[in-house]
Amino acid sequence: MSDELVSPTSGAAPPPVVGSRVAAPSVGRLLRFDGVERVAHWANATLFTVLMATALPLYFGSIESFVGRRALVADIHTWCGVALPIPLIISLAGPWGARLRRDVRRLNRWSSEEVRWLRSFGTRTVVNADKFNPGQKLNAAFIGGSILVMLASGSILKWFQPFPLSWRTGATFVHDVLAAAIFAVVAGHVLFALTHPQALRAMVTGTISKAWAERHAPGWLAEELTSGLVPDEASSPG
Amino acid sequence: MGDEEVPGARGTEAALPDRRAPIGRRVFLSMAALGAVGIVIGSRVQRVVGSAVGTGLGGLLPGGDRFRLYTITGSFPVIKPEQYRLRVGGLVERPLELTLADLQSMPSTRLVRDFQCVTGWRVPAVHWEGVQLSHVLDLAGVKPGAAALTFDSYDGADTESLTIDQARLSDVIVAYRMLDAPITTAHGGPVRLYVAPMYGYKSLKWLSAIRLVDNLEPGFWEQNGYSVDAWVGASNGRTDAPIR
Structure with a gap:
């Protein structure tokens, strides 16, 4: 029901207002992320940052020796880990999460062009680019899978008694290997964000210029224009 | 399946992306499955990897x-x-x-x-x-x-x-x-x-x-289930190289 209120298919309605944090995009700008999406992203990013920062001294004794307070570091790591799925669950669960749910569906679905991009290991260009490029879609799925697997393996490390002994070894192995992969993927994500300041700013302010969308997400721009949600310079007064 | 194209639909709907293949879900579920397998048989995998690189994964x-x-x-x-x-x-x-x-x-x-x-x-x-x-x-x-x-x-x-x-x-x-x-x-x-x-x-x-x-x-x-006689390589169901 509440999905319908903010659906882009609801005709020439004014831009969706989801919570008071979202201002209507000004002319020539598109709403890329609403307040709920931005809060979810940055809460998740904060937890990942704390988890990665506390993982280093827990894993490398040389770092631990100058950080100290290992028990505290371990507690922070454990409880941030347990909290990891909470921002996503809360922001997805309620009526406020309509846009996020729609973007999750969008992240899940790949066009045949994007599948070909994946099969070519990223060498083919995607012409009719969606709101998210296939690299971003892959990143989102990886982060989602990571949350699940790190939470499960971490829980077995912390609360090992109900599980067989060999699972503890397996969980150690999985937690380590995936942690290394997460460091690599998150480093790549941050690097892309820093080298694409407009896209990064969209995750802060929520909006992005039409010019950017024309260049990087023409498929998405076409959808938004047909759904009538984007103010058009030609038809807007002034 | 995701590559299937509807004949004749290309011309008119080329502007709209055909978002069909649920790759995101497949990546997510594959990671969950690999993670579960890794937890259950990871101790064996790790031993193979460990013997390949010498001192275990930490190396x-x-x-x-x-x-x-x-x-x-x-x-x-x-x-x-x-x-x-x-x-x-x-x-x-x-x-x-x-x-x-x-x-x-x-x-x-x-x-x-x-x-x-x-x-x-x-x-x-x-x-x-x-x-x-x-x-x-x-x-x-x-x-x-x-x-x-x-x-x-x-x-x-x-x-x-x-x-x-x-x-x-x-x-x-x-x-x-x-x-x-x-x-x-x-x-x-x-x-x-x-x-x-x-x-x-x-x-x-x-x-x-x-x-x-x-x-x-x-x-x-x-x-809690660990061997009392805990010889490295000859207890706890493990085959690590003995310590010498």
């Missing part, structure tokens, strides 16, 4: 001494070196209460041995220094009828066990130096046990007391 990653620290109580007991006492009691002729200085004045033994954890990681060539446990036993005088040792920790929770024969092995020491330095609190200092030929859980940290008993009492980890 692939740079830096650090690669110890993984576990606690039972969730915190480390902090014991000042000058306040440290090791009590030796139970079935002995002469109960002892040894200070760190007492231990350091005894004949010392240095070992350079790997530290192998039952959860798979191994730290190569760790330097250890301490007093042979057999020397401490001789000082206290083991009474006839004593069959085993029980070890207590300052953490108030961990316990360990050894038979008398195991305790008298030359590479079983009451250690006060490790990694070429006094043993840190995190590593079980100021004094811990180091049972070289056995898995790491035998090397009890923050050693507070040694009691001679007539029947072996399985220690904390052994009550």
